[in-house]
Amino acid sequence: MIEENVKRLLKEAGENPFGEKVTVVAAVKTQTVEDINRAIAAGITDIGDNHVQEFRDKYGAIEGAPRRHFIGHLQTNKVKYLIGKTYLYQSVDRMELAEEISKRSERAGIVSDCLIQINIGNEETKGGFDYSDGVAAYKNICALPALKVRGLMAMLPFTDDESVLRPLAKKMRTLYEELRAKDDGIKYLSMGMSGDWKLCTECGSNMIRLGTSIFGPRHYNAIR
Ligand SMILES: *Cc1c(COP(=O)(O)O)cnc(C)c1O
8 A cells, every 4th residue: 555655646746847856755754664664665765754753763774775854843952863864954944943953064074955944824833934034044044054955845734725725835936946046056845745735746846745645644642
């Protein structure tokens, strides 16, 4: 079942209307190592964690060397556990976090890559910079010595109303293009989960984060 889901989703994700390949990141929170490894064996190249403890517990048991993303809210005091092990910090939602990742990366002698998380629906329950602060956040992070911005991340509000979702997704693409025009290191617009990824890629997302559509329901009681 996981294998079929991965094969189907990789095929369906394909390219967005801008001719960009859509990268599928498996959102692995609460999933077992066995199931994560099955998804990787079936073709998943990128996996995303939400919890540092879970990331650390499973780290050594993940097979096939996928690119590791951090996609959840990240406390500054836990950044040290991720340094050098993360392809992309997708959830940089405040300057304090960007500064900590840069400081720890510099100490380790590396430069880390991140996405700027934008709170596109202006929701109190979600983290992220305000849309109108996106360019300023980009400039401030560019001034840090060891953290590079590679794009933007957003979560759309939980609604089926496409007349709400589509304009928000398009606004994200507009900001993405504005940044990309200044900086050719910008290449990811990470937007889209199991329920809304088609709409998101239609509007120009080129990275989607899928959990339940790959693995089925999450195992909250089994793991945490
Ligand atoms: C869990 C999670 C996802 C995936 O959610 P699904 O609806 O299960 O696809 C994507 N992004 C983030 C940040 C998540 O925490």
